[in-house]
Amino acid sequence: MRLDPFYLIVDSTAWIERLVPLGVKLVQLRIKDMPEAALRDEIRRTRTVCAGAGCQLIVNDYWRIAIDEGCDFVHLGQEDLADADVAAIRAAGMKLGISTHDEAELETALAAQPDYVALGPVYPTVLKQMKWAPQGLDRLSAWRKRIGTLPLVAIGGLTVERLEGVFAHGADSAAVVTDITRNPDPEARTRAWIAATERRRQPL
Numbered sequence: 001m002r003l004d005p006f007y008l009i010v011d012s013t014a015w016i017e018r019l020v021p022l023g024v025k026l027v028q029l030r031i032k033d034m035p036e037a038a039l040r041d042e043i044r045r046t047r048t049v050c051a052g053a054g055c056q057l058i059v060n061d062y063w064r065i066a067i068d069e070g071c072d073f074v075h076l077g078q079e080d081l082a083d084a085d086v087a088a089i090r091a092a093g094m095k096l097g098i099s100t101h102d103e104a105e106l107e108t109a110l111a112a113q114p115d116y117v118a119l120g121p122v123y124p125t126v127l128k129q130m131k132w133a134p135q136g137l138d139r140l141s142a143w144r145k146r147i148g149t150l151p152l153v154a155i156g157g158l159t160v161e162r163l164e165g166v167f168a169h170g171a172d173s174a175a176v177v178t179d180i181t182r183n184p185d186p187e188a189r190t191r192a193w194i195a196a197t198e199r200r201r202q203p204l
């Protein structure tokens, strides 16, 4: 499996309706704290938009709803993974990406036979408080060595200007939230990400 080199993460269908039509091919819906009915509605609407745009949707955290709604890819952190029924996720034919922040987490993730592992935060992030210091680029190289050809996602503080560094250190895909959603012109920044990753993009 290949991941698109540009992995957008947003917290609403509204963002997806706004940015995916610009040419985004890999997007994560990462919603926190929403009642289940509304969440289900967001996932359903997002799924329709992504299907129409040929964009791979990855649902963060809510693997049960993702199965119910016929989604085909989920992302889980380590705590999510501990509570999840990976066999049920696989039985539903879904792909699975897993977060890692240290070697022990990487071993746990690999034992679940994921479709990708994410390493973060590569750089400082303002999105959420994290107990891990920024990992740095050399840590990406170490993850690449350890995981062989398994897709590797870099996340945390990424910007257009930092992309070449993460790809040169072994990342297959670069995940981003604030460089786009807190940019004064999110559409222009999205286009800049698409352009900066273009030569690494392969048709789905």
Ligand SMILES: Cc1ncc(COP(=O)(O)OP(=O)(O)O)c(N)n1
Binding pocket: 009, 028, 030, 060, 061, 075, 076, 077, 078, 080, 097, 098, 099, 118, 119, 120, 128, 153, 155, 175
């Ligand atoms: C691609 C990607 N990598 C890491 C995360 C973080 O997942 P998690 O550790 O479960 O934290 P939350 O995002 O759920 O707050 C991610 N979502 N996506």
Ligand SMILES: Cc1ncsc1CCOP(=O)(O)O
Binding pocket: 119, 120, 121, 122, 124, 125, 126, 127, 128, 155, 156, 157, 158, 175, 176, 177, 178, 179
């Ligand atoms: C959810 C998450 N996990 C590791 S870093 C991170 C936040 C990424 O957001 P940003 O691109 O804004 O730093």
Ligand SMILES: [Mg+2]
Binding pocket: 060, 061, 075, 076, 077, 080
């Ligand atoms: Mg999570």
